[in-house]
Amino acid sequence: MGAHEEFFGPGNDIDPTNLPPEQETSIESWLDDIGRKRIAFLPRAAGGNLYWYAFAPTAREQRELLFLLDAWIGPTFSDLPRSRGRLYPRDRFDTALAQSEVPPLRFEVLPRKSPFARDTVRQTLIVLSKLVRKRPPSEFDAPRTTVEILDDLGHAISAGDQRVALDCLRELETIADLEPANLAFLRIRVNAGLGDVDAILHDPDLTHVLQMRRPAGVTRLLQGAVYNRYLVEADRARDPDELARAAAAIPSHLRLLTGVAQPTDRASVMVEFLLAFLRSGPAEALARMAEEARSISNDLSDLLATLVPVIPEPADDSTSTAEPQTEPSKTKVTPDDQLHQLIEQGEWANAVAFGLKLPATPPVAALLLSCVREFSDAATAADVAAFVDNAGLRADVDVNDAVVRADLEWLEQFLSPSRALGWNSWFDALEAGDATAAAADFNVTADWAQLDRSVVAERLATLSDEALARMGEHGGAFLAAHSSLFSAADGAELCERVLAGFAVSGKSSLGVRVQTVALLEYMAAGSPSADVVAAALEWTRLIVEAATSAVTANWAVDVLQAATTSPQPLALDAKHGLLFGALDVLRPLQSSLSLADLEGLRLVAEELDTALPGDFVVDDAHGDPAAPFLYLKDAVVVLYSLTESATTRAAQVLRRLIPGIDVRTTAEHDGSPQLAALSANADIFVMVAASAKHAATEFIKANRRGRPVIQVNSRGSSAILRELAEG
Structure with missing residues (x-):
C-alpha cells in the first residue's frame, strides 16, 4: 500500500488521523516499510472486529512471516491455526488485496472485542517488526562463499533444476571473485548441463567467448549446441547433401569452433569436419578427419567421407612422347612453412604433432605452446612442456613478450596437480x-x-x-x-x-x-x-x-x-x-x-x-483449495516428465480437488505418436524441464503449433501445482 486511502478507506473503519499519536506513528512507520519492501503490519476494523494484515515483499519472506506470527501471536490471540493467514474470498476488501504480487496475510484478533488481546497483539507486532528490521541476515540472505555456491550449482545441474542453477549463477556474478571469462565459461557449462541450447547460443558473452582462448571442454559444449541446433536432423537423415546444406546455415560467427584435439563424441567430430569443409580445407585433411571418425562410428566416417572432394591422382608422364618442358624453379617448402600452414588452417593438433618432431628451438616452442593452448589436451600439453624446457623458451622469453609469458603461465596452471x-x-x-x-x-x-x-x-x-x-x-x-x-x-x-x-x-x-x-x-x-x-x-x-x-x-x-x-x-x-x-x-x-x-x-x-x-x-x-485450479475444470491437462513421480502426485491432487478433471500424465520419448497427439490436443500442456531432453522439448513445442507450454523449471509436485495455480 502506498497511501492511507488505499488501505484506510472503504471496508476499513479505522482512520489513522483519529488514533492516538503513538498508534498513528506506528502505522506511518509500517506504511514506509511497505514502500521500502520490508515486512510490515496494518490494522483493519470491520463489523466491530479487528483484523491485522501482514505484508512481506517476497513469497519466501511471506512463508517465514507466517512462521513468526504463529510463534508470536499463535492461537492465544488469533485465528491463525484455522485461517492460516489466508485472505477471505467473499470479502471485497480482501479480493482487492489478493491481486497484489505477494498478497498480505490476514488474521483476526481473538477473543473478539477484548481490549487486552487487541493491545497485546499491537504491542507484539511493533516489537516483532523492529526485531525483523534489525536482525542480521538469515541463512537465506547472508553472503555465501564461492565454494558453497558452486556446490549448490553442481546439485542444481545434476537435478536439472534451472531455477536454482540460474539463481546460483546470479549470486556468483554478484558476490564472487570469478573473472568475467570464467563466469562466461561457467554459464555455458551450466546451460549445457541443463540442455538449454537456446541459452548457450544466445549467451550475452558468446561473441567474446568465440574470440578468446577457451577450455577445450567449453569448445565441445559449444560444438554440441551447434550440432543440436543446426545438424542433428540432417545427421539422422544420413543424407550428405542435406548435411552440407545444414552446415551452410551455421552462422559465420559460430564457424570458429574448431581445434578440439581428438574429439570423442559425434557432435564434436561432425562440427570439426563440417567447419573445415566450409572453409574449403585441403582434401587430404578432410579425408584424414573422416577416417579418424571411424573410432566413433563407422556410419559417421562413411557419411563424412562422401563430402571429401576427390583427390586427383598424380599425372603419369612415363608414356608421353612430347619433349620434356623445362619447369620453372619451385620454392622449396621448409618444415617451418609446413608448421605455419597447419596453424593457418586451424589444424592445432596436427601442428603440435608435426612440430614436436622439429628441432627444439624457442620460436617453434612458442608456436607449439600457442597451439596446445587452443585445444587443451593434458597429454599433449605435457609433451609440449618437455619441448619448451628443451628449447630453453622460459629463459629466452623477451620481457616484453606478454603473449608467450601468458601461454607459459597457462601451461603451468593447466598441468598443476589439482587439475x-x-x-x-x-x-x-x-x-x-x-x-x-x-x-x-x-x-x-x-x-x-x-x-x-x-x-x-x-x-x-x-x-x-x-x-x-x-x-x-x-x-x-x-x-x-x-x-x-x-x-x-x-x-x-x-x-x-x-x-x-x-x-x-x-x-x-x-x-x-x-x-x-x-x-x-x-x-x-x-x-x-x-x-x-x-x-x-x-x-x-x-x-x-x-x-x-x-x-x-x-x-x-x-x-x-x-x-x-x-x-x-x-x-x-x-x-x-x-x-x-x-x-x-x-x-x-x-x-x-x-x-x-x-x-x-x-x-x-x-x-x-x-x-x-x-x-x-x-x-x-x-479458503477453497480448489479455487486456484477451477479454470482447469473443462480443459484437457497434460503433465509431461521423464520421471513420473511428481506428475503422478500432481495429477492425483488435481483429481481430488476437481473431481472429473481430465488430467493425463506422460513420459513418452520424443518422436512417439502418443506424445505428438497429446502435445497437439491438450488445452494445457505442462512440461517439467528438469526432466525433459532437449529433443523432446523441441518436439513438444513443434506439435503445439504455437500454443503455449507451461514450463516447470524445478522438481516436485509443488512446483507443478504452483505453476498451474498461477495460470
Missing part, C-alpha cells in the same frame, strides 16, 4: 580429509573423465562415515558429472549412498534439498529392493529434520510425495516412519503449508492406509 587429479583422487581426498581438494574448482572438475558405475558404486560403498559426510558437504560437482548414473534404472543403490552422505553431513542447503527430491524421484522410477528403499527413507527422515523450516515446508511435502510413490507394500514401515517423522517436524510450521500441500499430505497418508492427525485437518471456510 590432473580426477574423480578417483577426489575420493581419496575425501578419505584423507583434504577439504581443499574435496571442494575442487568446478571449472576444473568439469573436464575430469566420468567414472563408470562399478567404480562409483565401489567408492561410495567403502567411504568411511567421516568421508561420507564430506561427500555430502562437497558433492555437488561430482553429482553434476555423474547424474546419468544416478538416474539410470540400476542407480537406486547409488542414490541411497548419496542420501546417506547428506544425512550424516547435516547440510541443509538449497542444493541438497533440490538433489534430495531428484534422488528420490530417480529411485521411484527404478526397481529398488525393499532394503535399499528402507535405508534411503531412514536417511531421508534425517535430511527432512535438518532441512525443514518455515520457508522450506512445501519442500518437505515434495519429499514425502516423491519418497512414497513406489508400490505401497514396499518398505511400508519405513514409509510410515518418514511420514510421521515429517509431520512432527511440520507441526509447528503448519502456517507455511498451502491447502494444496495439506491435500498432498492427506493423499500420502491415505495411500499408506493411515490418516493425518487431527491437527492437520483445517477448516476450509477461509
Whole structure:
C-alpha cells in the first residue's frame, strides 16, 4: 500500500488521523516499510472486529512471516491455526488485496472485542517488526562463499533444476571473485548441463567467448549446441547433401569452433569436419578427419567421407612422347612453412604433432605452446612442456613478450596437480580429509573423465562415515558429472549412498534439498529392493529434520510425495516412519503449508492406509483449495516428465480437488505418436524441464503449433501445482 486511502478507506473503519499519536506513528512507520519492501503490519476494523494484515515483499519472506506470527501471536490471540493467514474470498476488501504480487496475510484478533488481546497483539507486532528490521541476515540472505555456491550449482545441474542453477549463477556474478571469462565459461557449462541450447547460443558473452582462448571442454559444449541446433536432423537423415546444406546455415560467427584435439563424441567430430569443409580445407585433411571418425562410428566416417572432394591422382608422364618442358624453379617448402600452414588452417593438433618432431628451438616452442593452448589436451600439453624446457623458451622469453609469458603461465596452471587429479583422487581426498581438494574448482572438475558405475558404486560403498559426510558437504560437482548414473534404472543403490552422505553431513542447503527430491524421484522410477528403499527413507527422515523450516515446508511435502510413490507394500514401515517423522517436524510450521500441500499430505497418508492427525485437518471456510485450479475444470491437462513421480502426485491432487478433471500424465520419448497427439490436443500442456531432453522439448513445442507450454523449471509436485495455480 502506498497511501492511507488505499488501505484506510472503504471496508476499513479505522482512520489513522483519529488514533492516538503513538498508534498513528506506528502505522506511518509500517506504511514506509511497505514502500521500502520490508515486512510490515496494518490494522483493519470491520463489523466491530479487528483484523491485522501482514505484508512481506517476497513469497519466501511471506512463508517465514507466517512462521513468526504463529510463534508470536499463535492461537492465544488469533485465528491463525484455522485461517492460516489466508485472505477471505467473499470479502471485497480482501479480493482487492489478493491481486497484489505477494498478497498480505490476514488474521483476526481473538477473543473478539477484548481490549487486552487487541493491545497485546499491537504491542507484539511493533516489537516483532523492529526485531525483523534489525536482525542480521538469515541463512537465506547472508553472503555465501564461492565454494558453497558452486556446490549448490553442481546439485542444481545434476537435478536439472534451472531455477536454482540460474539463481546460483546470479549470486556468483554478484558476490564472487570469478573473472568475467570464467563466469562466461561457467554459464555455458551450466546451460549445457541443463540442455538449454537456446541459452548457450544466445549467451550475452558468446561473441567474446568465440574470440578468446577457451577450455577445450567449453569448445565441445559449444560444438554440441551447434550440432543440436543446426545438424542433428540432417545427421539422422544420413543424407550428405542435406548435411552440407545444414552446415551452410551455421552462422559465420559460430564457424570458429574448431581445434578440439581428438574429439570423442559425434557432435564434436561432425562440427570439426563440417567447419573445415566450409572453409574449403585441403582434401587430404578432410579425408584424414573422416577416417579418424571411424573410432566413433563407422556410419559417421562413411557419411563424412562422401563430402571429401576427390583427390586427383598424380599425372603419369612415363608414356608421353612430347619433349620434356623445362619447369620453372619451385620454392622449396621448409618444415617451418609446413608448421605455419597447419596453424593457418586451424589444424592445432596436427601442428603440435608435426612440430614436436622439429628441432627444439624457442620460436617453434612458442608456436607449439600457442597451439596446445587452443585445444587443451593434458597429454599433449605435457609433451609440449618437455619441448619448451628443451628449447630453453622460459629463459629466452623477451620481457616484453606478454603473449608467450601468458601461454607459459597457462601451461603451468593447466598441468598443476589439482587439475590432473580426477574423480578417483577426489575420493581419496575425501578419505584423507583434504577439504581443499574435496571442494575442487568446478571449472576444473568439469573436464575430469566420468567414472563408470562399478567404480562409483565401489567408492561410495567403502567411504568411511567421516568421508561420507564430506561427500555430502562437497558433492555437488561430482553429482553434476555423474547424474546419468544416478538416474539410470540400476542407480537406486547409488542414490541411497548419496542420501546417506547428506544425512550424516547435516547440510541443509538449497542444493541438497533440490538433489534430495531428484534422488528420490530417480529411485521411484527404478526397481529398488525393499532394503535399499528402507535405508534411503531412514536417511531421508534425517535430511527432512535438518532441512525443514518455515520457508522450506512445501519442500518437505515434495519429499514425502516423491519418497512414497513406489508400490505401497514396499518398505511400508519405513514409509510410515518418514511420514510421521515429517509431520512432527511440520507441526509447528503448519502456517507455511498451502491447502494444496495439506491435500498432498492427506493423499500420502491415505495411500499408506493411515490418516493425518487431527491437527492437520483445517477448516476450509477461509479458503477453497480448489479455487486456484477451477479454470482447469473443462480443459484437457497434460503433465509431461521423464520421471513420473511428481506428475503422478500432481495429477492425483488435481483429481481430488476437481473431481472429473481430465488430467493425463506422460513420459513418452520424443518422436512417439502418443506424445505428438497429446502435445497437439491438450488445452494445457505442462512440461517439467528438469526432466525433459532437449529433443523432446523441441518436439513438444513443434506439435503445439504455437500454443503455449507451461514450463516447470524445478522438481516436485509443488512446483507443478504452483505453476498451474498461477495460470
